[in-house]
Amino acid sequence: MTSSGTGPRRVTIDDVAEAAGVSRQTVSRALNDKGEIGVSTKQRVLDAALALGYRPSRFARGLVRQDTFSVGLVIPDLLNPFFTEVAAAALDAARGRGWHVVVYDTGDRVEEERGTLEVIASQVDAVVGYLSLPEDEIARLTRGLPVVLIDRKHRSERFSSILIDGEAGVHAAIRHLTAAGHRHIGMLDHAERSEPSVRHEWFDAAMSACGLDSGSVARADQSVEGGERALQELLARHPDLTAVFTFNDIIAIGALRAARRLGRQVPRDLALIGFDGLRLGTLVEPQLTTVALDTRSLGALAVEQAARLLTGSGPLHSDQLTVGAELRVRESA
């Protein structure tokens, strides 16, 4: 009997040293391409390391030369193109700083988010992303880590937020519709939370600014199918609508499909304007008119702010942490 349950012991630098008949600093030198080492010695060490299957411990290494940082990026659903764009931007910004990004997809489930935060604290130097837990719980789970919330306001000092200001963009969208003669404009809001979304508020404000009654609203799940169902429902209740603004592009694309199925030609019979400005919107037919967000800035700012929070180099202030949105007229309205 030789096995004892603890599994094979890790191969350490000392094992390599012993095998090569040198000291461990010599091994370190050989492996890290420092000079000050004889060619044959180096080769012998390298061979020994290979033979033993030695892999340096990243923890031990990180402990002694404290020069690497990593952010935990928490997203609800990487397959949602919007989050993909934000994530890609965050990766890019992090690469620019030499930071590493550990990505967690919570699948839009709160328990997963909780589990992620629980485990994240010991893996990263800062947390960035879309979080839905209450602030005090986030604070508790993340211990002392800096946290940057995207598209969500914070109260606690410990947190920072990257906010979206779509007010001007949505106003432009509604003006665009009214200029085209639309008077009956509806909205497809999201269905996740109980209160109406901020985008809904912008919509209402824009409507009244244009002298229109607050439009009719249906709630849609954040998916193409959700948009499909919701438009169908909205039009059933309000057949007189000639234009619809949606919470986001995904929902708008669903609406596009539903409109086609219902025999409503877009934009002739029904004008559609989305929100987000996804690339995806240019791939559908007709191409989606949308209130476009700078998703790149969203992800990049989040990482940037995390970096500043961590290094103590003057964090950005609220007005620099807001991303605007502008109407991008394509074909659907």
Place this chain on the structure above:
Amino acid sequence: MTSSGTGPRRVTIDDVAEAAGVSRQTVSRALNDKGEIGVSTKQRVLDAALALGYRPSRFARGLVRQDTFSVGLVIPDLLNPFFTEVAAAALDAARGRGWHVVVYDTGDRVEEERGTLEVIASQVDAVVGYLSLPEDEIARLTRGLPVVLIDRKHRSERFSSILIDGEAGVHAAIRHLTAAGHRHIGMLDHAERSEPSVRHEWFDAAMSACGLDSGSVARADQSVEGGERALQELLARHPDLTAVFTFNDIIAIGALRAARRLGRQVPRDLALIGFDGLRLGTLVEPQLTTVALDTRSLGALAVEQAARLLTGSGPLHSDQLTVGAELRVRESA
């Protein structure tokens, strides 16, 4: 003069211990919610930690309790929906094992890939993904780390591969086309490497199996625009084509667009079959017929194999590392 260039020293557990007037193990207990500690002591420690802004070193912690693993996932372009799906699957598989995934987007540039691998070795326990560097260079850069290549064969013992077998799927696609009466079938191959792709070989084999001359081929960049241009070029050279098989869905979607612009109605005037089976293919009009890959398995298998390689628990063997593909008939053919 008080500043000396080295920046503020890190707050350690000893600082907290001193501030709270306890030993460092007591601090450790308080912070990790172990029992065996007085309530008031615990509170005092927690307060001190908060006041000092103490954050435990993840390296020191990882060093002592060696129970966390992470994979580096290297992809060429997260914004490409295909890679997004693979990445999402990898994240999911990793979560199941309690692994962390550090994601790197190389932007399809070799220097970035090189830079990534260079830095990755000290951050992760295994590397998984799409790599384009020569094997020996990968081996050198990744030191002793296990490496799992996706969609690429390996020679070295150090590596493992997740392979795609699309042969049967492509055969089915061509049979589907011939059954519909198509005789002049072309292909849009990718333009990246110099040799024809493996998918091209499957195409040729399928064509001759159906008794057809090896079709006409154009090369397309891996983008919607690339597909657009390539189809235009292909049809200019071979106006008699009635069907086209493409290297992947992205290119097919570009082809779809080009066909529309050229006044060729799909599938009536031109049948189109893609490869990959992206969700995106269901959002376009007409919905894309495609040879669908199980992208989830791709990502999941890669992580699974990395885990096995690392823990030494019998790595999967080649036949279990192959992902099949099947024809998914939708509307474009």
Place this chain on the structure above:
DNA sequence: TTGAAAGCGTTACCAA
């Protein structure tokens, strides 16, 4: 060119 010793910041194992 090589080696010995001293950390890096934490948790685990005992003893008090």
Place this chain on the structure above:
DNA sequence: TTGGTAACGCTTTCAA
């Protein structure tokens, strides 16, 4: 309930 001491595996500094 608390504290002392010994790891954890590596790199750095200083001597040889």
